[in-house]
Amino acid sequence: MAEHRPTLVRPPPVDSSKAPIENALELTDLSIIGPDIFTNTRELWHPPGARGIYGGAVIAQTLAAAQRTVPPNFVVHSYHCFFVLAGDSSIPIVYYVERVREGRSFCTRTVQARQRGHAIFTVTCSFVREGSGGAKYASHASVMPPDALAQAPPDDYEEPEFRRKGGRTDDPFQSFRCKPTDTHKPPHEQRVWQWVRARGRISDEGGRRAHLSALAYISDSYFIGTVSRIHKLWRYQIPFEDVPKLDPEVREHLEQLNEWEGYGKIDDYKDQPAVGMMVSLDHSIYFHNPGKVRADEWMFTEMESPWASDGRGVVTQKIYSKDGTLLATAFQEGVVRLKSDDQAKNKSKL
Numbered sequence: 001m002a003e004h005r006p007t008l009v010r011p012p013p014v015d016s017s018k019a020p021i022e023n024a025l026e027l028t029d030l031s032i033i034g035p036d037i038f039t040n041t042r043e044l045w046h047p048p049g050a051r052g053i054y055g056g057a058v059i060a061q062t063l064a065a066a067q068r069t070v071p072p073n074f075v076v077h078s079y080h081c082f083f084v085l086a087g088d089s090s091i092p093i094v095y096y097v098e099r100v101r102e103g104r105s106f107c108t109r110t111v112q113a114r115q116r117g118h119a120i121f122t123v124t125c126s127f128v129r130e131g132s133g134g135a136k137y138a139s140h141a142s143v144m145p146p147d148a149l150a151q152a153p154p155d156d157y158e159e160p161e162f163r164r165k166g167g168r169t170d171d172p173f174q175s176f177r178c179k180p181t182d183t184h185k186p187p188h189e190q191r192v193w194q195w196v197r198a199r200g201r202i203s204d205e206g207g208r209r210a211h212l213s214a215l216a217y218i219s220d221s222y223f224i225g226t227v228s229r230i231h232k233l234w235r236y237q238i239p240f241e242d243v244p245k246l247d248p249e250v251r252e253h254l255e256q257l258n259e260w261e262g263y264g265k266i267d268d269y270k271d272q273p274a275v276g277m278m279v280s281l282d283h284s285i286y287f288h289n290p291g292k293v294r295a296d297e298w299m300f301t302e303m304e305s306p307w308a309s310d311g312r313g314v315v316t317q318k319i320y321s322k323d324g325t326l327l328a329t330a331f332q333e334g335v336v337r338l339k340s341d342d343q344a345k346n347k348s349k350l
Contacts, residue, residue: 006043008092019200019296021172021214025060027068027095036097038065044089049237052086052120055280056220058093058113060213062123065095066109067209074107074127076212079285081123086279091115100124105132130291141288141326142318145193148300151178152322153195155298162256173198173218176298177262180229187230192262192303196221198296214295215328216285219317222261224280224334226303227313229263233338234274276339281312284331289321298322311337 008030014023026041040061044053063079087093094114101108106128113121153176178193198214228235236254243251243266255266263269287293300320307314317330 006090006092007041008039008094009041011042017203018206019172019198019202019210019214020170021198021200021217021295022202022206022210024172025057025064025210025213025217027061027064029068030094036065036069036099038068038095038097040093044087044093046089051279053089054220055083055283056217058087058121059123059220059283059285060217061093062095062111062113062121063125063216064209064213065097066111066123066125066127067213069097069099069109070107070127071129073130075130075208075287075290076125077128077287077290078126079123079216079287080125080282081121081284082282083121083280085115085118085120087113087120088115093120105129144300144320144324144326145191145302148178148193148302148320149322151193151195152176152298152300160256160260162253162260171199173214173221175221177222177260180262180264183264187308188304188306190230190304192222192226192229194222194262194301194303195298196301197298200296202294202296208290208293211293211295212287212290215287215293215299215319218295218299219285219301219319219328219330220280220283220332223283223303223315223317223330223332224278224313224336226315227305227308227334227336228275228278230305231308232264232269232272233336234269234272235263235278240269240272240274274339275336277335277337280332280334282333286329287327288329289325289327292321292325293327294321299327308336311335 009028024042027038028041030037030039044057046053059081096112098110100110106126108126111123112119157176174197176195182190196218202210234240258266301317303315303317305313305315312333313336314333318326319328321327
């Protein structure tokens, strides 16, 4: 039997002086092979039931790899990627960075993430030299919703017991889903709110670049899932009609999880369509205030979907610091295919 090799190099011990997300996103330099080549130091997370590894991990590691090739006074402002193939958590990823352009104010990098010789992910990102915008400039920003702070979690917040039992125990970030208040509105007018932060404290050694990589990691959380929430799509593998047959303890956990994630009551999903496939196609992030990003402090995100049709959906996301500073804006398009009546009846999967 082949040895399980999720990394090219044996991972070092976890560094307790760093936040869990810093350890999770650590890169190994492969300059012995060639310039600007990196690989994942530790095995990447494959969410249960997902087709591949968590997309936010590859988003964050490609950004981290690109950041290593730019001068320290250049900071990322624009990031655009495509998910090409599902990543396999049991195989190392190799990141190839290309230095596309070196300018006085801007520089450009492309990064390819490859497994088995095939590109699974590709990104182009742009960096800007700090202070190059001039002494005078136009300035405005969206304002954080006034009711957001009223739903902010406390600093000592921990997920409920049922979530810790049934979820991932080494998750490097926390999320707190706000209860929806606009479900009476049409889908394109609904807003999905959540608070997110990296666990622990990001080290001084990691610095600003670690905070930006952590924000990139977190930005993929629950993103395309906005479409399933605003349309009340049944997203579990078990058919809805089989829920009453579940063991009472299992059903209770399912009900608690559904409500905690902001999807409401299980009974509301009777006769609702079921998700057959939901995967991300692309992901863009515009970093507005990189110097103010503190990913280990609570950040507020507001997501909405201006359009969904033809088996796809588009979602936008605004990310704010707790003091209301607009840190970043993100966009994502994904596949959102529903099960046909025959598939739902036969309990088959796409």
